[in-house]
Amino acid sequence: MPSNSSPLKLFTYCPQCGNPGFSADTEKSLKCGDCGFRFFINMTATVVALIRNEENELLFTVRKHDPASGMLDLPGGFVDLGETAEQAIVREIKEELNLNISKLGFIGTFPNSYLFETVEYSTLNLAFNCTVESFQGLQAADDVSGYVFRDPAHVQHKEIGLESIRNIVTHLLSTDN
Ligand SMILES: [Zn+2]
Numbered sequence: 001m002p003s004n005s006s007p008l009k010l011f012t013y014c015p016q017c018g019n020p021g022f023s024a025d026t027e028k029s030l031k032c033g034d035c036g037f038r039f040f041i042n043m044t045a046t047v048v049a050l051i052r053n054e055e056n057e058l059l060f061t062v063r064k065h066d067p068a069s070g071m072l073d074l075p076g077g078f079v080d081l082g083e084t085a086e087q088a089i090v091r092e093i094k095e096e097l098n099l100n101i102s103k104l105g106f107i108g109t110f111p112n113s114y115l116f117e118t119v120e121y122s123t124l125n126l127a128f129n130c131t132v133e134s135f136q137g138l139q140a141a142d143d144v145s146g147y148v149f150r151d152p153a154h155v156q157h158k159e160i161g162l163e164s165i166r167n168i169v170t171h172l173l174s175t176d177n
Pocket residue numbers: 014015016017018019032033034035036037
């Protein structure tokens with residue numbers, strides 16, 4: 001059963017004809033019983049950066065906003081409309097940490113759900129290994145309140161705010177030698 005914050009449960013009236021009875025048709029679409037208008041719920045792409053320092057510690061950010069305000073996160077964010085994932089990760093790392101990425105390597109994808117205000121969004125995190133030109137000028141900004149370099153093996157799951165980020169760190173540890 002979808003939760004009350006699921007996009008499948010959020011709407012009552014058809015956005016096309018205005019009649020009531022705009023409801024879930026499948027697990028990922030809504031349909032109007034009167035005019036037949038259909039609307040699909042899609043995953044939103046997000047990007048996540050894994051950035052290491054010379055001691056092989058991982059750069060974690062501290063979340064400024066809910067969900068999971070004050071908890072550890074990895075830098076990244078939503079891919080804008082029309083943007084490539086590569087452009088998005090370069091932009092986000094500049095905005096959040098004032099760092100310039102010099103090299104990118106794709107790791108894999110990690111699904112998540114993200115409750116923002118009253119709506120639960122389904123996201124697909126695209127994770128990248130990132131090398132930066134240097135750490136000079138490193139500064140937390142935007143929706144990041146701080147940063148910390150930590151050995152990921154010593155970070156407890158409960159310190160990390162979002163499930164998909166925990167999964168990425170777990171994946172990283174399973175592939176680290
Ligand atoms: Zn309708």
